Amino acid sequence: MAIGFAGALSSTGWQDAILVVPSLALAAAVLLTVRDRPPNPLLMVGSAVVGVATLVWAALEQANPAGSAGIAITAAVWLTHRRAGRAALLVSTCLGILAVACLALLAGGPDAAVTVVLLTFVGIGWVLAVVESDNENRLVDLLEQAKDNERELSILRERNRFAADLHDIQGHSLHVIKLKAAVAKRLQLTDPDRTAQELTAIERLTAETIDQARRLANSTHALVLAAELANAVELFGAAGIRTRVDHPQRAPGPHETEFALTLREATTNILRHARPTLVTISITPDRLVVRNDGADRGKDSPSRGLATLGDRIREAGGVLDVDHADDTFTLSVSFERGLS
Known part of the structure; x- marks a missing residue:
């Protein structure tokens, strides 16, 4: 052959x-x-x-x-x-x-x-x-x-992250400014000194919001838990809400950013959707719990913001839990001990 x-x-x-x-x-x-x-x-x-x-x-x-x-x-x-x-x-x-x-x-x-x-x-x-x-x-x-699809998806993820961060910054700050403006309007005739303090605070918050938005655009924005905690206590006090804080004085843990983001979202939701008399905030290195009374079951919960927050917590390796029993609303975020 x-x-x-x-x-x-x-x-x-x-x-x-x-x-x-x-x-x-x-x-x-x-x-x-x-x-x-x-x-x-x-x-x-x-x-x-x-x-x-x-x-x-x-x-x-x-x-x-x-x-x-x-x-x-x-x-x-x-x-x-x-x-x-x-x-x-x-x-x-x-x-x-x-x-x-x-x-x-x-x-x-x-x-x-x-x-x-x-x-x-x-x-x-x-x-x-x-x-x-x-x-x-x-x-x-x-x-x-x-x-190409992966690149487009990465761009969309980054845009969504930026939009969520911008919403957190501006939504929270604008709500605080609205609250303080209402306090100043109510006290402008009876307590000029307090009115001046509230207007000064509004000016400071506006400047901080602009600065945070600028740092976010430059990718240098980071949430600080101590600042968010102090801000939450101040806001609840201005709204006539008692606050009880259980937070050991120690260096921030590995989940400071996630806890600060959760506390900011919880504060905004309480001021918008509840009529509480007491808010309890408990913080440990692996767990944050925010509990308030005065929660109305007849109103829809702010599920969209919490859903976005839940996604971000899961990406960081944590778990977000929500519980609504009677008139008490509990929001908690936990991480496995030792997870960094």
Whole structure:
């Protein structure tokens, strides 16, 4: 068989080689023009017709094993642009090339079987090579698309984080300013000194809000638990709400940012959605609990803000729990001991 292969290859003259050039040229044109767009129908039909004629000639004349390459490439390009039944069409194409190659058996001759094998091997080899190359290109495109999607998702996550932080800063500060403005309006005639204090506080809060927004835009904003705790006690006192704090005086723990964010959200929600007389704040290195009375079950809880807060706490490895029993509302955030 090896001697037959060598004989078939050595018997191919330059005339026979030239006769397969039109088929190969058309197939190459088809292959090169479909990288970024669908194949041209006229070019595909022309290449297929010339390719089939070249394969029939190569089989009958037992002239050139490359005679099957043109139709194989054209058929493979057609296969790669089919969406349904590609496996069945691939098998049918390979069997079709084999069937045409078997015309060499009808022509007879000592090298007929070798010609059939060579034409079939070359043809099927080109079909599989083009199809596999297309699959690799599709995989590369999918990977690039996945990378693009991941980049877009990262941008969206960052935008959502920035929007949530900006909402926390401005929403909380504006609500505090509104509360202090109401106090100043109520006391402007009876207590000018207290009114002046409240206006000064409003001015200070406005400046702090602008500064926090600027630092947030520059990615340097960080919440401080002690400042949020002092602010919460001051706000509750201004609203006539008693505050009880259980907070050991020690260095901030590893979850200071999450606790400060939770305390800010809890303070805002209590002032907006409850009529409490007492707020209890308990802080340990691994747990923060904010409990208030005066919670109205008839009102919807501020679920959107708490849902966003819960997502951020989970991302940090903690758990946010909410409990509403009778008129008492409890918000707690806990982390596993020793988790940093």
